[in-house]
Amino acid sequence: AQRVTQPEKLLSVFKGAPVELKCNYSYSGSPELFWYVQYSRQRLQLLLRHISRESIKGFTADLNKGETSFHLKKPFAQEEDSAMYYCALEGGSEKLVFGKGTKLTVNP
Amino acid sequence: DAGITQSPRHKVTETGTPVTLRCHQTENHRYMYWYRQDPGHGLRLIHYSYGVKDTDKGEVSDGYSVSRSKTEDFLLTLESATSSQTSVYFCAIRAPGQGSTEAFFGQGTRLTVV
Numbered sequence: 001a002q003r004v005t006q007p008e009k010l011l012s013v014f015k016g017a018p019v020e021l022k023c024n025y026s027y028s029g030s031p032e033l034f035w036y037v038q039y040s041r042q043r044l045q046l047l048l049r050h051i052s053r054e055s056i057k058g059f060t061a062d063l064n065k066g067e068t069s070f071h072l073k074k075p076f077a078q079e080e081d082s083a084m085y086y087c088a089l090e091g092g093s094e095k096l097v098f099g100k101g102t103k104l105t106v107n108p
Numbered sequence: 109d110a111g112i113t114q115s116p117r118h119k120v121t122e123t124g125t126p127v128t129l130r131c132h133q134t135e136n137h138r139y140m141y142w143y144r145q146d147p148g149h150g151l152r153l154i155h156y157s158y159g160v161k162d163t164d165k166g167e168v169s170d171g172y173s174v175s176r177s178k179t180e181d182f183l184l185t186l187e188s189a190t191s192s193q194t195s196v197y198f199c200a201i202r203a204p205g206q207g208s209t210e211a212f213f214g215q216g217t218r219l220t221v222v
Contacts, residue, residue, distance in 0.1 A: 009148070036211075044151075044198065044213040086151060088211075094139050094158055096202070096211060097167065100150035 002027050002091045006099035013077050014107050021072040021102045023061075023087030032090040033070040035061055036098070039083045047072075047085070057081070077106045111135050114199050114214035121221055127186040129217050131199030133179075139202040140182040141211070142166075142174060144195040151198065157182055189221045 003026040013019050025031060035047040048056045050063040050070060061072045070087060087099045111134030121127050131140060141156040143166075153166030155174040163174050171193060173185045186193055199214040 006150070034211075043215055044200075046210045049210070093164070094202070094204075095153065095156060095164070095166070096141060096200070097153055098143070098151035100148065 002031070002089050002095060002097045004087050004089050004097055004099035006085075006087055006102050008102045009100070010103050010105070012105045012107060015079055016076050019074050019077045019081070019104065019106075021085050021087075021104065023070045023072065023099060025068050025070065025087075025089050027068075027089060027091055029092055033061075033063055034088040034090070035059070035070075035072050036086045036088055037083050038086070044086070077104075079106045079108055082106045112199060112201050112212055112214045114197075114217050116217060117215065118218045119220070121189050121219070123190060123221055124188050127189050127219065129184045129197055129199075129219070131182045131184070131201075131214060133182075133201045135201060135203070135212070136179055137201040137203045137212075138179075139204065140176065141200040141202070142172075142182065142184045143198045143200065144168065144193075145198060145216070146195050154184065154197075186219075189219075191221050193219065194221045195219060 005024045033050040037047045038044045059074045082105050084101050086101045090096045113132050115130045142154040143151045152168045154172050157163045157176045175183045197217045200211040202211045203209050
C-alpha cells in the first residue's frame, strides 16, 4: 500500500528563518515523490519532484530511501511562502496519493 | 492554467439525492483523478482513471462511482449524498511519461449536503 505521512499540520516560522516540512512515505517499490503547494485562492500546483533534483523558489527536497523520507527545505523563508504544502507519492500503477498537508505560515 | 475545468463550482444538495460532478479537460491526458479535500485529512483519492472506461478505486471510494466514456470527461457521482460527503472536490489530470509527470488540478467544487 502507498502511504504518505506529514507529521506537522501547522508550521510557523519567522521571515528569514530556515524551514523544513517533513514527509515520510511507505511503499514497497521505487516511488515517485512530489511536493505540491496551494497558495490562498489558487489551484494546487507542483512545486518540485524528486527525479528532477531541482530547486524551485529556493526549496529543495532530497529523497532518502533509507529513512523513507522526502523532506522539503528552504534556508531562508519568505512571507510569500505561506501556503499549504502537500507531499505526494506515485507508485507503479499511476495512483497518486497525498499526505494530509502542512500549513506553513511565515511571519514578518 | 492547464485546460481543466470542473462543474459546478458550488452545489448545495439534500441528503439522499444523487449528485454528479464533472471534470472536463482539453489536454488529452490519459490519467484523471478525483480527490476530496477536508481539514485535517488533506487530499484523499476517491477514484482515478487510466483510460477510457478504465477506472480504479482510491482510498475513500465508498459511496462514490465514476465514469469515463471519453478521454476528456471524468464524472464523479455520489449515489445518495450524505452529510459526510460535504467537502471540496478536486479533479486532476496527468500525462503518461517516464514517471514523475506533473498533475494539473481543477479549481475545485464545493459541495454541501444538507
